[in-house]
Amino acid sequence: MRELIQPVLTIAGKDIRDALKDRFILLMTAFLLVASLVALTVAAIALKADVATYIEAKAGLIALGKDAASIPDPAFYPLKLLRGFVEHVEIIGAIIGILIGYRAAASERGRQTLALIVTRPIAQWQFLAGKVLAGTAIISAGLIIAFIVAGIAVTVISGVALSVDDIGRLAIVMSAAGLYAVAFFLLGFVCALWARKLPNALLLAFTVWLSFVLIAPQIGDTLDPDNQVAGGVFKQLQIAKPQQIEILQSFSTYETIRNGIEVASPTKHFERLSFAVLGIKDTYAGQPLMPILAEKSSDLVWLLAIALALSLLLFVRRLDPNRLSKE
Amino acid sequence: MVTAHSTSRIGLLTGHSLAALMRERTVALLGLLFLILVIVSAYLGWSATSTVNAIYLRSAEYMSAQGQTLPPNPVLDTSPLALLRNMATYVSLIGALAAIVIGHQLMSAERKAGTMPLLGSRPMRPADLGIAKSLALIVAIAALVIFAALINTATFLALPEFRLDAIGWLKLAAFYGASGLYLLVFGFLGLWFGASAKSETVGLLIPVTIWLTLTFVLPQITSNINPVAALNPVSALAEPPASAFFQITGWALGSLSLAEAYRIISAQLLDFLPANYIDRAAIPAAVSLFVAALGFAGLAARAIGRMDMTKGDYDA
Numbered sequence: 001m002r003e004l005i006q007p008v009l010t011i012a013g014k015d016i017r018d019a020l021k022d023r024f025i026l027l028m029t030a031f032l033l034v035a036s037l038v039a040l041t042v043a044a045i046a047l048k049a050d051v052a053t054y055i056e057a058k059a060g061l062i063a064l065g066k067d068a069a070s071i072p073d074p075a076f077y078p079l080k081l082l083r084g085f086v087e088h089v090e091i092i093g094a095i096i097g098i099l100i101g102y103r104a105a106a107s108e109r110g111r112q113t114l115a116l117i118v119t120r121p122i123a124q125w126q127f128l129a130g131k132v133l134a135g136t137a138i139i140s141a142g143l144i145i146a147f148i149v150a151g152i153a154v155t156v157i158s159g160v161a162l163s164v165d166d167i168g169r170l171a172i173v174m175s176a177a178g179l180y181a182v183a184f185f186l187l188g189f190v191c192a193l194w195a196r197k198l199p200n201a202l203l204l205a206f207t208v209w210l211s212f213v214l215i216a217p218q219i220g221d222t223l224d225p226d227n228q229v230a231g232g233v234f235k236q237l238q239i240a241k242p243q244q245i246e247i248l249q250s251f252s253t254y255e256t257i258r259n260g261i262e263v264a265s266p267t268k269h270f271e272r273l274s275f276a277v278l279g280i281k282d283t284y285a286g287q288p289l290m291p292i293l294a295e296k297s298s299d300l301v302w303l304l305a306i307a308l309a310l311s312l313l314l315f316v317r318r319l320d321p322n323r324l325s326k327e
Numbered sequence: 328m329v330t331a332h333s334t335s336r337i338g339l340l341t342g343h344s345l346a347a348l349m350r351e352r353t354v355a356l357l358g359l360l361f362l363i364l365v366i367v368s369a370y371l372g373w374s375a376t377s378t379v380n381a382i383y384l385r386s387a388e389y390m391s392a393q394g395q396t397l398p399p400n401p402v403l404d405t406s407p408l409a410l411l412r413n414m415a416t417y418v419s420l421i422g423a424l425a426a427i428v429i430g431h432q433l434m435s436a437e438r439k440a441g442t443m444p445l446l447g448s449r450p451m452r453p454a455d456l457g458i459a460k461s462l463a464l465i466v467a468i469a470a471l472v473i474f475a476a477l478i479n480t481a482t483f484l485a486l487p488e489f490r491l492d493a494i495g496w497l498k499l500a501a502f503y504g505a506s507g508l509y510l511l512v513f514g515f516l517g518l519w520f521g522a523s524a525k526s527e528t529v530g531l532l533i534p535v536t537i538w539l540t541l542t543f544v545l546p547q548i549t550s551n552i553n554p555v556a557a558l559n560p561v562s563a564l565a566e567p568p569a570s571a572f573f574q575i576t577g578w579a580l581g582s583l584s585l586a587e588a589y590r591i592i593s594a595q596l597l598d599f600l601p602a603n604y605i606d607r608a609a610i611p612a613a614v615s616l617f618v619a620a621l622g623f624a625g626l627a628a629r630a631i632g633r634m635d636m637t638k639g640d641y642d643a
Contacts, residue, residue: 091543204356215421
């Protein structure tokens with residue numbers, strides 16, 4: 001068993017050392033951290049502005065003679081501040097995954113060492129497993145740092161210590177983010193391993209990223225009738241929620257197509273799971289974790305299935321000797 | 328002074344650069360994706376508008392049965408030009424990325440082919456190469472924009488219920504002018520790093536990182552627009568919370584937030600800018616785009632002029 005695992009660990013160790021020397025991966029990870037801190041700070045400032053508006057409105061109502069006790073206090077959920085952070089993980093986290101995957105293959109092709117490796121007494125799966133292990137470790141380390149920084153920032157900004165339940169929720173979202181970024185790592189790795197020209201591999205991976213991370217969710221979001229009118233169509237028509245549901249039943253086919261476009265994107269699965277677990281979506285705020293996990297387990301299964309499908313593609317196809325050099 | 332010889336050299340270099348660009352499959356792939364999305368954009372606008380209208384009619388039935396007063400139909404307030412509101416998003420996503428790749432490819436193809444020392448040995452001023460590559464970039468981006476404009480013109484002609492008057496057509500033309508200018512900003516950015524970066528990959532990734540910052544990070548600081556909301560043409564124009572922070576950042580950084588500047592111009596020209604929307608940037612949006620395009624063009628020309636013409640490849 002040790003003989004089987006040792007080459008995998010050797011390749012993984014070498015790849016991690018190489019990746020840490022790659023300034024662009026470190027730069028992109030730093031970019032994710034900066035973007036996340038910006039998102040959290042801006043969210044806190046926006047919340048402060050909302051609180052000021054609430055206090056002003058409350059004072060106005062009291063001045064008009066309304067009983068202060070009858071005005072409900074707004075509920076505050078610190079994890080809601082993470083919305084922008086989660087969205088940055090969706091966009092930049094996927095790019096970091098692609099870059100790490102691309103580098104894992106490009107470094108070998110650039111140095112012409114891939115052809116050398118396949119002449120050594122090492123199975124193809126061991127080489128690939130070493131690369132995947134290294135990529136997973138680098139991605140996990142980056143995400144752990146990002147989520148710890150985000151957790152500390154939320155505590156400092158909100159002035160509310162995170163509970164054990166909150167930390168558990170963050171850990172679940174971090175694991176889902178890991179699975180999501182690993183799927184993009186596999187995409188970048190597969191493209192860079194198989195493409196005839198290396199820079200084309202990066203462009204191809206970026207085109208897939210653009211299509212599934214930005215365009216598919218954008219189309220789904222745009223087709224949502226409530227996003228077509230500023231403030232929402234039902235709000236403008238002043239129609240209550242139960243009636244909205246009743247009216248929308250007539251548009252079930254349209255909604256099925258719209259949802260179908262959205263769920264074609266792994267990003268939307270990660271977002272739906274994360275927004276529910278962290279209570280960013282209002283309907284899940286303050287709700288217990290287990291029922292949310294049960295409801296959103298299909299999103300987790302989708303992420304897992306995408307990562308597994310890409311892994312299968314990677315391990316089943318044999319390395320092509322014509323694709324082992326730089327060009 | 329530009330002589331007839333140098334004009335002919337520039338013309339030759341421009342034509343050759345465009346011919347080489349057309350052979351690049353990734354450029355063709357991104358260009359094709361952009362044009363598909365131009366068609367999708369018109370369909371999305373039509374489909375979403377029709378659905379909102381159908382929801383209004385269904386709601387009107389319900390409200391009439393309840394004896395409630397009917398509010399005005401929001402679709403009637405919508406200009407036919409707003410049918411293309413998603414175009415602004417696709418230009419700023421796939422269009423900008425395609426422009427970066429085109430700009431980058433115009434220089435990287437030359438460097439990879441090892442033709443730089445050969446060009447250096449010809450009787451050519453350093454500026455000639457910069458002018459030729461800039462012209463090739465302008466022609467390639469103009470071609471993308473003209474194709475998109477033709478598709479959208481055909482869409483309006485095919486949908487009689489969305490009829491444009493003379494001002495509407497002028498606004499549509501101005502929108503494509505603004506889109507071309509926005510794409511040129513990113514094209515020159517790609518050209519700049521295609522000429523100055525030490526490695527091909529870094530030359531592509533730095534402009535992509537700048538694009539990410541302009542599209543997703545700056546709008547958050549200046550207007551509290553979350554990254555995903557920035558993808559929706561309507562949500563991206565939401566007013567920021569009433570806070571001194573957003574007043575200051577909007578004024579100071581709004582001019583640098585080029586994606587927002589383009590979004591505001593597009594919303595004005597395609598008639599979907601909310602009536603109460605206030606652009607808080609210190610410099611008007613159109614001026615920001617002009618200055619950015621000119622600035623990046625200058626930086627690209629400087630980088631091309633300073634290239635070592637004795638080096639063949641990135642690694643040489």
